[in-house]
Amino acid sequence: MLPERIPMSSRSPLRGAAAAGLALLLALAADAAAPAAAQDAAGPVRIGVLSDMSGPFADQAGTGSVVAAQLAAEDFAKEAGDLKVEILSADHQNKPDIGLGIARRWLDQEGVSTIVDLPNSAVALAVANLMRERHRVALASSSMTSDLTGKACAPTTVQWVSDTWAQGSATARAITGRGLKSWYFLTVDYALGHALERDATAALKASGGSVKGSTKHPLNAGDFASPLLAAQGSGAQVLALADTGADMINAVKQAAEFGLMPDMRIAALFVQLSDIHALGLKAAQGLQFASGFYWDRTEATRAFGKRFGERMGGRMPTENHAGVYSSTLAYLRGVRDAGTIEGEKVLAVLRDKPINDPLFGPTTIRQDGRAVHDLFLFEVKTPAESKGPYDYYKLLATVPGDQAFRPMAEGGCPLVK
The missing domain is CATH 3.40.50.2300 (Response regulator)
Structure with a gap:
């Protein structure tokens, strides 16, 4: 092209x-x-x-x-x-x-x-x-x-x-703080997914949580039946979606069809406004996530x-x-x-x-x-709370920039002395 x-x-x-x-x-x-x-x-x-x-x-x-x-x-x-x-x-x-x-x-x-x-x-x-x-x-x-x-x-x-460290850290801290400490990861099998799972796992364990299992899937996967059943059978409290875009949207929709909720909560580690729009507020309501921008x-x-x-x-x-x-x-x-x-x-x-x-x-x-x-912790509104198209988020908390991102000395960047 x-x-x-x-x-x-x-x-x-x-x-x-x-x-x-x-x-x-x-x-x-x-x-x-x-x-x-x-x-x-x-x-x-x-x-x-x-x-x-x-x-x-x-x-x-x-x-x-x-x-x-x-x-x-x-x-x-x-x-x-x-x-x-x-x-x-x-x-x-x-x-x-x-x-x-x-x-x-x-x-x-x-x-x-x-x-x-x-x-x-x-x-x-x-x-x-x-x-x-x-x-x-x-x-x-x-x-x-x-x-x-x-x-x-x-x-x-x-x-x-x-980045994946900021998303994983903010999301894991917020959710484990509500007592949901056992997670199962559904992870897209390329660099983004691997980094999301790695960084969220580190934050989860630091908060006293544990990982019950993980399944990798290819980019643009259409069928999540097998990994969703594995997640359901693991006994985990949280299904952590270490993917985004169409994959995340399809996983949430199929999780609802399989009846995973409300026994298992869903943590979407990387959500954007277009994803919420595609899901609709009925399916997405209550999702919590970190973002640096909301219109x-x-x-x-x-x-x-x-x-x-x-x-x-x-x-x-x-x-x-x-x-x-x-x-x-x-x-x-x-x-x-x-x-x-x-x-x-x-x-x-x-x-x-x-x-x-x-x-x-x-x-x-x-x-x-x-x-x-700064990053911000948002929650997706219910249909009744939304006043119109793209009125989807409510602000829960502000995470100051010096706390939102990985400390520079811990990243392993060879440029940092």
């Missing part, structure tokens, strides 16, 4: 020598780091949105991520001078080899300076490693594996939104939701979409301030001071690449 290119020309009062100098620096940086990917004289900053456009994460990310990147480029245009921005997009089909091939082509032939979104942890890990080799920034805003800020950290990677939380998030919805037929943004917007806007400002697209230098600028992000609140980027901001 050929990537789509969406030009976003940025114009504002800053002109002349300053803008021309930055364009020259951008062109020189591209030539020095990747001769085959030289940029033209206008020096456009090309951003690649590498996403799942047709698979199980298409609603969480997909086309909405492209729209989010467009909105970030439009907002940056108000402060960018003559610097131009182009948005490219492509479908990685949840296959690391395809995602890596697209990324190489973008770098070598299209002059892309950063790649954003990256749902599917296996794809994200492969692309982030390539971007490190090419000294370009990987914005893993939709990838959940905590390895991106652990053993696979890189000086050119930023992980926005959340109806503040005036700023509601304003973003309105803009997003106008382009998406009334759909409200997921936290993945918010992560694409915020990381893209921060990156563009970093390029402007650093005067280069060299990844290490751009991230040095972004780590220099806190980012006042309208969607996630005050955000800092650590040495291991973790973007640190």
Whole structure:
């Protein structure tokens, strides 16, 4: 599938020598780091949105991520001078080899300076490693594996939104605190699922809980009868779903059909707004989970939701979409301030001071690449509590950023001294 290119020309009062100098620096940086990917004289900053456009994460990310990147480029245009921005997009089909091939082509032939979104942890890990080799920034805003800020950290990677350590820790602490301490895992068999189960298990055991069993399933599985029966027979109090998207939705629906509830509670370790919308409030009511973003939380998030919805037929943004917007806007400002697209230098600028992000609140980027901001514990409303479409969450608690994410010294990132 050929990537789509969406030009976003940025114009504002800053002109002349300053803008021309930055364009020259951008062109020189591209030539020095990747001769085959030289940029033209206008020096456009090309951003690649590498996403799942047709698979199980298409609603969480997909086309909405492209729209989010467009909105970030439009907002940056108000402060960018003559610097131009182009948005490219492509479908990685949840296959690391395809995602890596697209990324190489973008770098070598299209002059892309950063790649954003990256749902599917296996794809994200492969692309982030390539971007490190090419000294370009990987914005893993939709990838959940905590390895991106652990053993696979890189000086050119930023992980926005959340990760498996944060999701597992917050969810396990909340549920074990209610006395539900024996769990059975239903886990998608690739990097995301493995990391979710690993990190949730660590938090569960630290809270005095235990694991009764685990079943792995392939991505995009349709039939969960066998693992659900195994979970039911294990005697566990909680069925922990270490998957997301279509797999999580199908598992919840089939669990209801098999009558697992109310004897067994369901803990969804990675839920997004699109998943709740697909499930419906009747099936999803009462689910508790951690998230860094909800469109109806503040005036700023509601304003973003309105803009997003106008382009998406009334759909409200997921936290993945918010992560694409915020990381893209921060990156563009970093390029402007650093005067280069060299990844290490751009991230040095972004780590220099806190980012006042309208969607996630005050955000800092650590040495291991973790973007640190508050997380929130939400519960899905009952049908009677909801006032309309996408009015799905109620806020239970705020988890401060310094508590929400794994301590930097514990992640095993070789960049951390």
